Amino acid sequence: MALTRQEVAHIADLAKLSLTESEVEHFREQLSAILDYMTMLQRIDTEHVAPTAQVSGISNAARPDVVRPALPVEDVLANAPARKDGYFCVPPVLEEAP
Amino acid sequence: MQLYELTIRDAQRLLRRGEISAVELTQAVIDRIVAIDNRVRCYLTLTPELALEMAAAADERLRNARQTGEDRLSPLLGIPMAVKDVLCTEGVVTTCGSRILEDFVPPYDATVVARLKAAGFVMLGKTNTDEFAMGSSTENSAYFTTHNPWDLERVPGGSSGGSAAAVAAGEAMGALGTDTGGSVRQPASFCGVVGLKPTYGRVSRYGLVAFASSLDQVGTLTRTVADSALLLGAIAGADPCDSTAAQVPVPDYLAELEGDIRGVRIGVPDEYFVPGMDPEVEAAVRRALVQLEALGAIVEPVSLPHTEYALPVYYLIAPAEASANLARYDGVKYGYAAPDVGELWELCKRTRGEGFGAEVKRRIMLGTYALSAGYYDAYYRKAQKVRTLIRQDFEQALERVDALIVPTSPTVAFPIGARADDPLQMYLSDIFTLSLNLAGTCGIAIPCGFSQGLPIGMQVLGRPFAEATILRIAHAYEQATPWHTSKPTLKRGLESRADHE
Numbered sequence: 001m002a003l004t005r006q007e008v009a010h011i012a013d014l015a016k017l018s019l020t021e022s023e024v025e026h027f028r029e030q031l032s033a034i035l036d037y038m039t040m041l042q043r044i045d046t047e048h049v050a051p052t053a054q055v056s057g058i059s060n061a062a063r064p065d066v067v068r069p070a071l072p073v074e075d076v077l078a079n080a081p082a083r084k085d086g087y088f089c090v091p092p093v094l095e096e097a098p
Numbered sequence: 099m100q101l102y103e104l105t106i107r108d109a110q111r112l113l114r115r116g117e118i119s120a121v122e123l124t125q126a127v128i129d130r131i132v133a134i135d136n137r138v139r140c141y142l143t144l145t146p147e148l149a150l151e152m153a154a155a156a157d158e159r160l161r162n163a164r165q166t167g168e169d170r171l172s173p174l175l176g177i178p179m180a181v182k183d184v185l186c187t188e189g190v191v192t193t194c195g196s197r198i199l200e201d202f203v204p205p206y207d208a209t210v211v212a213r214l215k216a217a218g219f220v221m222l223g224k225t226n227t228d229e230f231a232m233g234s235s236t237e238n239s240a241y242f243t244t245h246n247p248w249d250l251e252r253v254p255g256g257s258s259g260g261s262a263a264a265v266a267a268g269e270a271m272g273a274l275g276t277d278t279g280g281s282v283r284q285p286a287s288f289c290g291v292v293g294l295k296p297t298y299g300r301v302s303r304y305g306l307v308a309f310a311s312s313l314d315q316v317g318t319l320t321r322t323v324a325d326s327a328l329l330l331g332a333i334a335g336a337d338p339c340d341s342t343a344a345q346v347p348v349p350d351y352l353a354e355l356e357g358d359i360r361g362v363r364i365g366v367p368d369e370y371f372v373p374g375m376d377p378e379v380e381a382a383v384r385r386a387l388v389q390l391e392a393l394g395a396i397v398e399p400v401s402l403p404h405t406e407y408a409l410p411v412y413y414l415i416a417p418a419e420a421s422a423n424l425a426r427y428d429g430v431k432y433g434y435a436a437p438d439v440g441e442l443w444e445l446c447k448r449t450r451g452e453g454f455g456a457e458v459k460r461r462i463m464l465g466t467y468a469l470s471a472g473y474y475d476a477y478y479r480k481a482q483k484v485r486t487l488i489r490q491d492f493e494q495a496l497e498r499v500d501a502l503i504v505p506t507s508p509t510v511a512f513p514i515g516a517r518a519d520d521p522l523q524m525y526l527s528d529i530f531t532l533s534l535n536l537a538g539t540c541g542i543a544i545p546c547g548f549s550q551g552l553p554i555g556m557q558v559l560g561r562p563f564a565e566a567t568i569l570r571i572a573h574a575y576e577q578a579t580p581w582h583t584s585k586p587t588l589k590r591g592l593e594s595r596a597d598h599e
Contacts, residue, residue: 016428017447
């Protein structure tokens with residue numbers, strides 16, 4: 001299953017990864033080989049098999065809804081690359097209208 | 099015998115009797131690290147001052163206990179150990195072996211670390227790992243590759259290679275690792291130590307930096323099975339911070355260790371003895387089975403017919419979960435942020451492009467592809483369905499027998515660089531460990547021989563939450579064999595193996 005460079009670039013965009021031209025080519029080759037290997041799964045008939053998402057057997061673990069202390073804001077922001085007035089700081093998302 | 103060579107259990111006895119102090123013991127291990135870690139390179143971060151403070155506090159508790167006659171002390175009080183660098187440690191940098199978390203200092207402890215602290219352990223530092231635990235050799239660490247103490251030109255295995263090598267080389271008396279597809283058991287095998295992967299849900303994952311949430315589990319690396327039982331007892335159990343940590347009582351694993359294994363039924367699946375595996379690995383495991391029979395176990399063939407599908411299933415499910423979990427590294431909340439960007443998506447893409455290494459990017463790409471529109475059913479959902487069949491194989495086999503015995507890896511430790519450029523070849527070193535995580539049950543890897551001076555490992559796999567059973571079988575075998583008493587040579591290449599000829 002040979003991927004095209006466009007497909008690799010599309011996946012990188014979905015994954016929010018900037019890749020260099022040589023990375024795109026490298027991943028195209030490697031992912032194609034890996035996906036080829038994965039096609040062996042098509043040999044098994046799974047029409048009547050339920051999928052397994054997790055194996056714990058636990059569903060909807062609930063606890064009493066009680067207010068508890070959380071980490072102080074200062075601790076939460078301590079690792080932030082940029083912060084301002086007790087908030088995380090990011091580059092503009094929407095530009096002001098001219 | 100040097101202090102750093104003691105088992106946890108022996109050190110604990112000496113500490114209680116006051117024959118050694120925790121500070122002496124800790125200093126002996128720190129001296130060992132200073133003497134050899136420039137060759138083995140287990141540690142990403144060393145915390146010697148913190149370690150000596152923790153040791154002094156442990157000595158205080160030990161002194162008080164001797165005065166008051168208190169004998170219900172934690173078995174880990176004053177024991178110097180290492181923590182894999184994917185587990186959060188409050189105030190101590192936690193990199194996950196990645197540039198993207200180079201300066202990340204967690205504001206809280208992982209539950210397992212908090213429990214070890216409460217037990218009075220001494221933290222020596224944080225051990226090397228493949229980036230975000232994705233790898234089988236530590237060669238994917240963004241910082242450096244750890245060297246195998248049995249032959250410094252070979253890999254220690256991975257991803258918990260730093261923890262395994264540290265325990266083997268006397269640079270820690272025990273260590274925490276994590277196991278998503280074999281990351282505790284395979285390096286334990288390559289380094290000749292004991293590696294326990296508990297049942298999914300046996301140990302809390304809170305504060306374990308997530309890789310694949312339905313597969314990740316914290317495990318232990320120790321020099322003996324009894325030490326493994328001690329360490330598991332300290333970290334296992336329900337946790338209000340992790341809803342997948344099961345409400346299952348934690349037995350006294352050490353107390354359940356003794357007793358013979360007469361009449362224990364052991365299944366041997368044919369599917370784990372494949373063409374292409376090292377014949378010496380197969381021979382060592384077969385010899386171990388004969389030995390277990392001599393100890394009274396009943397060995398019989400069983401079948402896990404979907405074994406060959408574990409590799410493709412794992413390398414779809416784990417990357418799919420990873421691609422979602424690693425979405426959090428966006429340059430906003432913590433970690434590396436690309437400089438000089440004008441716009442939010444550009445910040446995110448460049449941060450991730452510059453911050454992640456090749457294997458992490460490869461898995462994010464693979465996982466994103468498997469989850470993307472048009473491919474979800476053919477890849478991700480198909481893999482989840484085959485996961486059901488793999489799980490049922492284990493359930494059916496473990497209805498008939500108490501445990502399974504299989505090799506840990508098809509080969510002994512391979513040379514550094516030998517598989518670094520071929521992801522599929524690298525993935526193949528995990529073919530005997532992946533199924534267990536997909537099935538969600540427990541397994542322990544123990545040494546069972548040597549091939550040209552390099553350790554061979556085998557696994558004892560058990561029913562969910564039957565850690566006590568696999569520990570007992572592993573302990574009985576260990577006590578009947580000499581493997582755990584051999585010490586690595588810290589030599590290079592053929593020179594290291596000449597000693598064993």
